[in-house]
Amino acid sequence: MTHLIAIGGSDAGISAALRARELDPTTDVTVVVADEYPNFSICGxxxxxxxxxxPWxxxxxxxxxxxxATGMRLRLNTFATGIDVAGQRLTVRTPDGIFEDLAYDELIVGTGALPSHAGIAGLDALTPEDGVHVIHSMGDTFALDHDLTTRQPQSAIIVGAGYVGLEMAEAFITRGMQVTQLQRGPEVLSTLDPELGALVRDELTTHGVEVVTGSTVTGIEKTPVGLTVTGTRDGQPFAQTADLVLVVVGVRPNTELLEQAGASLGAGRAVVVDEHMRTGLPHVWAAGDGIITHHRLLGATYLxxxxxxxxxxxxxxxxxxxxxxxxxxxxxxxxxKVFDLVAARTGLRDHEAIAAGYAAATITAxxxxxxxxxxxxxxxxxxxxxxxxDGRLLGAQLVGRRGTEVAKRVDxxxxxxxxxxxxxxxxxxxxxxxxxxxxxWDAVQLAAQAWSAANARVLV
Amino acid sequence: MTHLIAIGGSDAGISAALRARELDPTTDVTVVVADEYPNFSICGxxxxxxxxxxPWxxxxxxxxxxxxATGMRLRLNTFATGIDVAGQRLTVRTPDGIFEDLAYDELIVGTGALPSHAGIAGLDALTPEDGVHVIHSMGDTFALDHDLTTRQPQSAIIVGAGYVGLEMAEAFITRGMQVTQLQRGPEVLSTLDPELGALVRDELTTHGVEVVTGSTVTGIEKTPVGLTVTGTRDGQPFAQTADLVLVVVGVRPNTELLEQAGASLGAGRAVVVDEHMRTGLPHVWAAGDGIITHHRLLGATYLxxxxxxxxxxxxxxxxxxxxxxxxxxxxxxxxxKVFDLVAARTGLRDHEAIAAGYAAATITAxxxxxxxxxxxxxxxxxxxxxxxxDGRLLGAQLVGRRGTEVAKRVDxxxxxxxxxxxxxxxxxxxxxxxxxxxxxWDAVQLAAQAWSAANARVLV
Known part of the structure; x- marks a missing residue:
């Protein structure tokens, strides 16, 4: 009987545990979960x-x-603090604050990522009780929920206009709040080309979000009138004040445990694994947001x-x-999904493909x-x-109204x-x-034909 | 300069003409169209x-x-009657009833298909003026429209429950008519397995369509009380009367022109072409519903x-x-789309795959x-x-509510x-x-995993 421990109650850890139980029901599986919310859909x-x-x-x-019921054991509110690789033991801090060693035959680390602070001064010292939030865990969710319910903030600044930032802008607007969305780059949703990001921005502004692009946030402080975010916009200083600030500027891999155990860091300062999810440490595997991503077009990256x-x-x-x-x-x-718009992408954009050495060309259709x-x-x-x-597809970006099956056309x-x-x-x-x-000819084929026409060699 | 003639104003003929004009604008392109409605969406x-x-x-x-405007010439209401292959001339009957020879360098035949009559006695003698319809051209459309408008029929029998039959059932129900749908097989939409066809039938009956499966129609006659359809149902004779009858039991390839010119017939008595759309007759190409279909899993078939x-x-x-x-x-x-349901398929079903020599297995999920x-x-x-x-995918069938992106998930x-x-x-x-x-894991992946689980070899 194999003793397997998975660390992490989110996608990677739970998927690993489920798969092990599915493949061999004699496997003894323990999942170590830092909070009491295993297998929650953070995307939701x-x-x-x-x-x-x-309810939540x-x-x-x-x-x-x-x-x-699948036969796995859950250790909730239990924090993994150290790995004894040679001894095949994991040290955890139990809910009672006691340190305990757990023996394993195989260990799978899925400690995920942590919200990035993007070097914003003052952010470390501010908490949900001050009205400054991140949103990465159920704990963050409860803190924001409590703040919204008790303080009834009327205005919010969202720092960042990526997926979660856009979804939260919709949420705040739905709740009747005034929303200002600050974005460092020239356009929202920087995972898309600006031509398509502009369509997303239009959708945001149509629904009342004040979008401020080209703005770099350097500090947040609590003032008598609220929370004041300061920075530069197009080279000029700016300041904006609101009742609540949500910082959603991406994540960084949570690698502390594996680093201390001797694992290597690679792209994006994430833990290096091979395609088999081996960390290089004997009997220690890793998966999820804490590790490098093998990308079919880019090789090792962090995504x-x-x-x-x-x-x-x-x-x-x-x-x-x-x-x-x-x-x-x-x-x-x-x-x-951003209000009534759906934006999708797969593969590489033009500059990403060129940076990776492809002879890329990109068209709009x-x-x-x-x-x-x-x-x-x-x-x-x-x-x-x-x-x-060679004519190979390198990437596609799509934006359309909800109901245009964009999500499955990108597939x-x-x-x-x-x-x-x-x-x-x-x-x-x-x-x-x-x-x-x-x-x-489906829309995806017409778009492909537009690329072919723009890049055709003379046929006849 | 190449003189190209395309016969047929529907998908194949027009696509050929457009492509020729696109590739080489010096090409002289004439399209011979039997009616005056080129490039109409029959599916619509x-x-x-x-x-x-x-409007229509x-x-x-x-x-x-x-x-x-693309530079092609349209010869409307012009019927192709004969091909002189050696002389590279096409004989047509003009709108004035005059026969005319047109010289060509290359000829593309897209004469399509004709509605099948499935050997139903009396059908040949009945016309739209009698209230008996097929629906395959704009002419059929106008005839049905006229009948619906002038006679205001209250009830309809639809013979056939394939794509067009189901769509027309929805249309008649939308117009407030009583609809009886007769289907030879055990379930509607026989392109799907009965397990999924049953969901489509439920959707039809929910919307008021009377569905009669297992019924073979052998005759239609005009009676004092309307149009009476007779046949057998589960071996017993049956008769049903309505104000209008629509026969939509599939199509047969329209091959007369190419047969007379010496082309060969193959699967489904359709004209044989190679993958390059060559008929084997010099300078004569063919495309569309009149020819065999090269199928990636079946070889030559008619589809x-x-x-x-x-x-x-x-x-x-x-x-x-x-x-x-x-x-x-x-x-x-x-x-x-059948009312609020969408049904899709691609590839082969179990019995089709087995008949083609594959070691097929099929699961429901x-x-x-x-x-x-x-x-x-x-x-x-x-x-x-x-x-x-070898684990290869052979086919998939999907049925879901409208809005579940079934149409693009099948893609x-x-x-x-x-x-x-x-x-x-x-x-x-x-x-x-x-x-x-x-x-x-997208729904399509969960369905695939269900197949893998049901057909797994022991891994560990």
Whole structure:
């Protein structure tokens, strides 16, 4: 019987534990969880604040009872403090503050990431009780919920306009708050090209969000009139005050445990693992937001995503039991709903592809989600990136109204990236068509044809 | 300068003409169209009858003016009657009834298909003026429209429960008519397995359609009380009377012109072409519903679909100008909206795969379209077929509520079929996720995992 310990109650740790129990029900599996909320959907938190998800308990992918019913043991409110690699023992601090050593045959570390503070002065000293929030755990969720309920703040500054920032802007607007969104770059949602990010910004401003791009936040302080955020905007100093500040400027890998145990750091200062999720430390595996990401187009990078964590966790759980499964690699597929708009991407953008050595070219295109004669057709806006040498698809970005099936249209590109298809091969794809839901050449094919036309060699 | 003639104003002929003009604007292109409605979306006709599409002119993918603006010449109401292959001349009957010979360098035949009559006695003698209809052209559309408007029929029998039959059932119900749908097989939409077809039938009956399966129609006659359809149901004779009868029991390839010119017939008595759309007759190409279909899993078959016709037409247009493009093959991807349900399939079903020599196994699965905690989640019902030898995906069927992105989820399977992926590789696909639109393992991956689990070899 294998004694397996997984550290982390989020996607990677739970996926590893589930997979191990699924593959070999004789495996003794313990999951060490720092809080008391294992297997919660962190991606769902913004929808708790919009009021669409209630109660908060429903954010659990599985309840603790569900997890225990699979035969795993949960150690909640238990913090992993050290790994004795040679001795195959994990030291944890129990809820009672006692340190305890747990023996393992195989250890899977899924300690994830921590919110980045982006070097903002004053941020470390401010807490939810001051009205300054991050949103990365259920604890953060309860703190923000409490603040919103008790203080009834009327205005919020959101520092950052990535996925969570945009979703939280929607949540605050839904609650009737005034929202200012500060973004360092020239456009919101910097994972998209600005041409498409501008469509997302329009959606935000249409719904009342004040968007301030080109703004670098350098400090936050509590003042008599509220919380004042200071920084520079287009080189000029600026200050803005609100009742509440939410800082959502990305994450950094939480590597302390594995670093102390002797693991190496790589891209993004995340822990280096191989495609089998081996850390290089005997019997120690790792998965999730704390490790480097193998990317099919980039090699090793750092790209923390829940979908990737699920895959890596599943692989770590399998390999820890003697399996030989390799992580096939991410292509960085992502999607976000912003009010009534959906924005998605997969693969590389032009500058990313060029930086990685591809002969990239990128075009902009638009095509209706379904036949225009049928009611409710809307354009989907595309950016398509391909290699002008071999014609290979390198990436796609899509923005369309909710209901235009953008989220699953990006999956066609993601599947094509996985399979290494050329953009020309999109002409060969046998995609579904009925007038209310598509076109004889689907929008994704029309976008691909636009790239091919722009990059065609003379045929005849 | 190449003189190119395309016969047929529907998907194949127009696609060929457009492609030729696009590739080489010096090409002289004439399209011979039997009626005066080139480039109409036949798939959209049911939505004219629901009232969602108006006026009928909006069903045109492009207007005649749009087409002529590309530089092609349209010969409307002109019927191709004979091909002189050796002399490279096409004989046509003009709108004035005069026969005229047109010289060509290259000829592309896209004469499509004709409605099947399925051997129903009396059908040949009955016309739209009697209240008996087919629906395959704009002429059929006008005839039905006229009948509905002038006679105001209150009841309809639809013979057939395929795509068009189901869409027309919805249209008639929307117009307040009583609808009886007769289907030969054990379940409606026989392109799906009965397990999923039953969901479609439930949707029909919920909306008031009387569905009669297991019924073979042998005759239609005009009686004092209306139109009486007779046949057998589960071996017993039956008769049913209504004000209007619509016969939609599939199509047969319209091959007369090419047969007379010496072309060979193959699968489904359709004209044999190679992957380059060559008929074997010098300088004569063919595309669309009149020809055999190259299928990536089946080889040569007959599977008329608009999406395929567009691809074949485009290829014929390119190759007629000296190109060397091969049709990559269909995988039979299809989708239909039936009231608030969407049903899709791609690839092969179990019995089709077994008949084709694959070691097929098929499972049923269901998975939510998005995280259940977010409002509006609905299950998608799957049938997944794979090869138990090499694990290769062979087919997928999906049924879900409108809005569950079934139409574009089937495209992930279609793309995987194109690329020859195994079902196990679905675990590797980096598909998009946000709680309102998906799950960390997308529904298509959960369905694939269900197949893998049911067909797993012991791993550990």
């Amino acid at each position: 938190i913004p929808y708790y604040f919009t009021g669409e998800v209630a 308990q429903s954010l659990a992918h599985r309840t603790s009872a569900d997890l225990e 923390p995503l829940g979908t990737t964590s699920h895959k890596q966790g599943r692989i770590a759980g399998e390999n820890a039991l003697g399996g030989d499964r390799a992580f096939a690699g991410s292509v960085g597929t992502q999607v976000v 638009a095509a209706d989600d379904h036949k225009r004669y049928y009611p409710g057709a809307h354009p989907i806006h595309f950016r398509i990136t391909g290699d002008t040498g 066609t590109f993601a599947t094509a990236l996985y399979a290494g298809l050329t953009i020309g091969q999109f002409d060969d794809l046998d995609l579904s068509y009925t007038p209310p839901l598509g076109s004889p | 006709i049911p939505y004219y009858f629901t009232g969602e599409v108006a 002119q909006s069903l045109a993918h492009r207007t005649s003016a749009d087409l002529e 008329p679909l608009g999406t395929t016709s567009h691809k074949q037409g485009r290829i014929a247009g390119e190759n007629a100008l000296g190109g060397d493009r091969a049709f990559a093959g269909s995988v039979g991807t299809q989708v239909v 269901a998975a939510d379209d998005h995280k259940r905690y977010y409002p509006g989640a609905h299950p998608i019902h799957f049938r997944i077929t794979g090869d138990t030898g 992930t399977f279609a793309t995987a079929l194109y690329a020859g992926l195994t079902i196990g590789q679905f675990d590797d696909l980096d598909l998009s996720y946000t709680p309102p639109l998906g799950s960390p």
